[in-house]
Amino acid sequence: MDLEDLSEEQRTVKLLRMNKGLITKQKVSSLPAKLINGGVAGLVGVTCVFPIDLAKTRLQNQRGSQRVYKNMMDCLIKTVRSEGYFGMYRGAAVNLTLVTPEKAIKLAANDFFRQRLSRGELKLSVFQEMLAGCGAGMCQVIVTTPMEMLKIQLQDAGRLVAQQRPMLHTVKLGTASPVLNCSYSVGPVSSTRKVSAIQITQELLRTKGIQGLYKGLGATLMRDIPFSVIYFPLFAHINQLGKTSEEDDVPFYWSFISGCVAGCTAAVAVSPCDVVKTRLQSLNKSANEDTYNGVLDCIRKIMRKEGPTAFLKGAGCRALVIAPLFGIAQVVYFIGVGEFLLGQTPFNLYSV
Template identity: 25%
Template sequence: MDRPGFTASLVAGGVAGVSVDLILFPLDTIKTRLQSPQGFNKAGGFHGIYAGVPSAAIGSFPNAAAFFITYDYVKWFLHTDSSSHLMPVKHMLAASAGEVVACLIRVPSEVVKQRAQVSASSRTFQIFSNILYQEGIPGLYRGYKSTVLREIPFSLVQFPLWESLKALWSWRQDHVVESWQSAVCGAFAGGFAAVVTTPLDVAKTRIMLAKAGSSTAGGNVLSALHGVWRTQGLPGLFAGVFPRMAAISLGGFIFLGAYDQTHSMLLELGRESP
């Protein structure tokens, strides 16, 4: 990938990430509290829905930038012909690689953010300091495996669907989709992927919020899912599905639309500059 393409992916990904995380933060807080072990009201209810926003603000740009740099690089590296039936496989591989890299930044930010969301009286920096003091660096990466196991299936659904919908729309109108059309495709793809992967999101939330030293804190996704199933059944596995679907549908619209718009604009500027 050439330098203009690398820079465009980095900046466009970062702008898209910050936009979606800050705009949709209240919905994310509500979803986290619905999934928390103590229940929605004890976790804070509708009070302090911006608790943890500093963590999200700090982590958003580098997290999204890392994803799209990796995603676009792997797509470029694999350079499959656009008419090939292997295109969805290429998008799946690129999205999976992007998630593995991005989660190195996302998980510490997510751990701090989610603990702040269910403990609105505590400051974000205080929570960050407590994690480092009590659990060290591994505490910041608690739930890394469960996050990756949630994000990869999510991306395996969302990104090939997004790319396929854009390709279909382009074919129907006989020209490349515009940014708002890409955003609509992103909303549909994100919402569908969100519903399918909600149980994995519940498991990830339980692992990140579990008390240090508990069996759930060990990070076993199947064990966490079994625990939720045993105590709350199917409704527990899909706790928070509606705010999650709403947030990710809106997020897909903003995130992928903003990415396409910014990426196209930066590439155009790159072509115009000497």
């Protein structure tokens, strides 16, 4: 229907809706705004959930016969007692440095592939959404693999020290006396050699070249591609349920809920791949821990020695990490922090 055929009131409403549509298109097509949104979301999210991520890494790496931590809370309590409060943030600097490009690539790549696959259509099919997520997952591993590699070395250092500590305090009292195994509370470990991400990077580049930083690339792809294939379509459909009409935006709280639900679901679904990736990327192991010669060898040894339940180690922690992380990411992304900072669109918390 032409504008001339409408009443003045109807014409005004339609023009407002058209303008709103133009603003939305401008917001979607702004790459600098996307990068800012992804970076801010990553920084806020990682800062909030990093201690839980540390617990997840340590739980995934411990073997059945050498258990140091019973569960997530036990891991966090022992970490604070032995390494201090900041021990829970071992490896956080790596994540905070690299999470900005990682989240920016992930979110921006997904939007890019969605736009390319839509070909002017208003709605994508589920298969097209899955393809867009697959493309985003493949792009992000450029940054994700080295970031995870360095983070895991720093996060797992405290577990290895805690695992060896009881052996250091084994004392023999005479020939007739039994061996007393005493694990003393010695406070923060002063004998632990502090290793930085820069030192690990330099050593890997010196000994193995650039491929040293990409150890576990196959396992990372095996985790991140299915994650993105599940997460992005699921988020899009759950988020769509929050719309009251085609013209209205989704309220920020619904984007948060959608991000949490989709992130939690995808995280649990790919948790076995995350266990394999964590084991492959752990360079420092104790004397009794297995080494692995690739993804298949890792899967075989875990299945044979620890059983199928080992593939779900840290699944609860991972869900607790990913759910708020992606909830926060989507809120920042959909609120439009980047657009607000660049002066492109109004800063709006609620749908209007």
